[in-house]
Amino acid sequence: MTEPRAVAGYDIAAQVRDFRINGFVVFENLIAHDRLDRILEAWRPIREEDVKRQGELPIRGRRRYNVRVPFEAPFVDEEIFEHPALVAFLEQIIGPEYVCFAFDSNIPYPGTEYQTWHRDGYTELFEDVILPTYQVGVKFPLVDTTQENGSIEVIPCTQYALGRDLPDSLDDLVGSGQNGRGTYHPRRLNMNKGSLWIHDNRVIHRGTPNRSGEPRDELCMPMSFPWMHPKWLQEETAPQMPRQLWDSLSDHGRHVLRWQRVKD
Amino acid sequence: MAVVAGYDIDELVRDFRVNGFVVFEAFIAHEKIDHILQCWAPVRDADIENQGEFPGRGRVRYNVRVPFRAPFVDEEIFEHPALVAFLEAELGEEYVFSHFDSNVPLKGSGYQRWHRDGRASLFPGIRTPAHDIGVKFPLCDTNEENGSFEVLPASQYVHADDLPQDLNSVFGDGPEVNGPFHPVRLNLKKGSLWVQDGRAIHRGTPNRSEQPRDELCMGISRPWTVSNWQIENTEPHFSKTLWDSLSDHARQVLRWQRVKDD
Numbered sequence: 222m223t224e225p226r227a228v229a230g231y232d233i234a235a236q237v238r239d240f241r242i243n244g245f246v247v248f249e250n251l252i253a254h255d256r257l258d259r260i261l262e263a264w265r266p267i268r269e270e271d272v273k274r275q276g277e278l279p280i281r282g283r284r285r286y287n288v289r290v291p292f293e294a295p296f297v298d299e300e301i302f303e304h305p306a307l308v309a310f311l312e313q314i315i316g317p318e319y320v321c322f323a324f325d326s327n328i329p330y331p332g333t334e335y336q337t338w339h340r341d342g343y344t345e346l347f348e349d350v351i352l353p354t355y356q357v358g359v360k361f362p363l364v365d366t367t368q369e370n371g372s373i374e375v376i377p378c379t380q381y382a383l384g385r386d387l388p389d390s391l392d393d394l395v396g397s398g399q400n401g402r403g404t405y406h407p408r409r410l411n412m413n414k415g416s417l418w419i420h421d422n423r424v425i426h427r428g429t430p431n432r433s434g435e436p437r438d439e440l441c442m443p444m445s446f447p448w449m450h451p452k453w454l455q456e457e458t459a460p461q462m463p464r465q466l467w468d469s470l471s472d473h474g475r476h477v478l479r480w481q482r483v484k485d
Numbered sequence: 486m487a488v489v490a491g492y493d494i495d496e497l498v499r500d501f502r503v504n505g506f507v508v509f510e511a512f513i514a515h516e517k518i519d520h521i522l523q524c525w526a527p528v529r530d531a532d533i534e535n536q537g538e539f540p541g542r543g544r545v546r547y548n549v550r551v552p553f554r555a556p557f558v559d560e561e562i563f564e565h566p567a568l569v570a571f572l573e574a575e576l577g578e579e580y581v582f583s584h585f586d587s588n589v590p591l592k593g594s595g596y597q598r599w600h601r602d603g604r605a606s607l608f609p610g611i612r613t614p615a616h617d618i619g620v621k622f623p624l625c626d627t628n629e630e631n632g633s634f635e636v637l638p639a640s641q642y643v644h645a646d647d648l649p650q651d652l653n654s655v656f657g658d659g660p661e662v663n664g665p666f667h668p669v670r671l672n673l674k675k676g677s678l679w680v681q682d683g684r685a686i687h688r689g690t691p692n693r694s695e696q697p698r699d700e701l702c703m704g705i706s707r708p709w710t711v712s713n714w715q716i717e718n719t720e721p722h723f724s725k726t727l728w729d730s731l732s733d734h735a736r737q738v739l740r741w742q743r744v745k746d747d
Contacts, residue, residue, distance in 0.1 A: 343708075343709045346607075346613070346709060347613055347614050347616075348577065350613065350614070352608065352611070352613070353608055353611070355608075447711065448607060448710060448711055449709055449710075450708065450709050450710055451711065455715065455741060458719035458743070480716055482719075
């Protein structure tokens, strides 16, 4: 595979390098504001309905929600997930056969606290073997994310740490809430609206308190090598992608979404 | 761990890691195999009729899905303590039984092409331990006449980057095996169970006998390995009565199967 450098104004080689070191990377100004506003408008009632259903104490902690995103317009948007810079980046990191296997969200409501430090998904494929990236979260907030509204916190370069070197509770390692132990050096990811960021599922991260008056919405399209088991699709087997949307996608868009089940 | 139910697990694991396959001899009682074959023959025949003379694997060489029901799903086989100990050592305690199919050459089948099952290499340039294993048991003796398997030992770690798409161009066609390569014929006694790293290079051989050479194959993998069959087949299919009769560990191993009410 040839390695493109600049694609649509993004230096892909530098982004790939930074990702392989840090375990995350930000693509700034990738999504137009009016597009995000349209998404937020369509998203709000879906999110609110599911938040009501989940109640005050969902699994991620008080008022911290993961709401499934429908595989429908305007959320499934080729201007975002098929952006040529993103495609070029993902092909480098998880190969040209990569798939999008789910679509969900991270939403701290006002009144949330610190999340516990954690990693997502399978954190070790083979015991004691350090491997390159196999799964990423492709995430885009629908608003600016700040100290006030609960931006994400990440500990750079932790994606390669082996399970045997970590305690069961990562809070024991890093410190809980505001009480960092000082040995580790988390970074707060305050992002401008329009940014899209990508993280290796293994990089250690957590949500922070939202002390603003508004939910801090972020949508997440997880992507992986095609040999990873798609847990969500194992559990959610009903066709959910509208035929009309499917038919409107490019060949590559359909390739990335090929595991989603189309409904007539 | 060493010996479990008479099998030296450490030795079997070592041999598997070197060769890419290993045989558990005298593993299944003959009367159990006979009973399975009796129930299997009509299932196999019906599907063969459906597939016709030229299925995907070559003339009269069939892969028939095995129903997840008794007597095929049998804890005395897939939950045999020696097999569980082996699979836990090789794939970790969270392994899953993802799909169930078969290899059935009929009389008149030819040589299969040299191939590997599933994905040969997960990452460019990196070789990894086993992630996907075929646990297979023939329902008869397998031999030179009825199309026993041929395997190229220790080939599981060869990276896909180092091989062409067409493995026959390297290893040879039909009875001709290219000089530098040394496959072995796996003639198994009825009652044997063999375990194969999907990446080990292998092929079926001609069945010149009068009978089908039936072998059932349980696809077992690390929990993060995709099973395409499960992506494509999402209907509940696993009998609730059978599910309820299983041990906790058997249910854990089969946890990806979708249970239907009887």
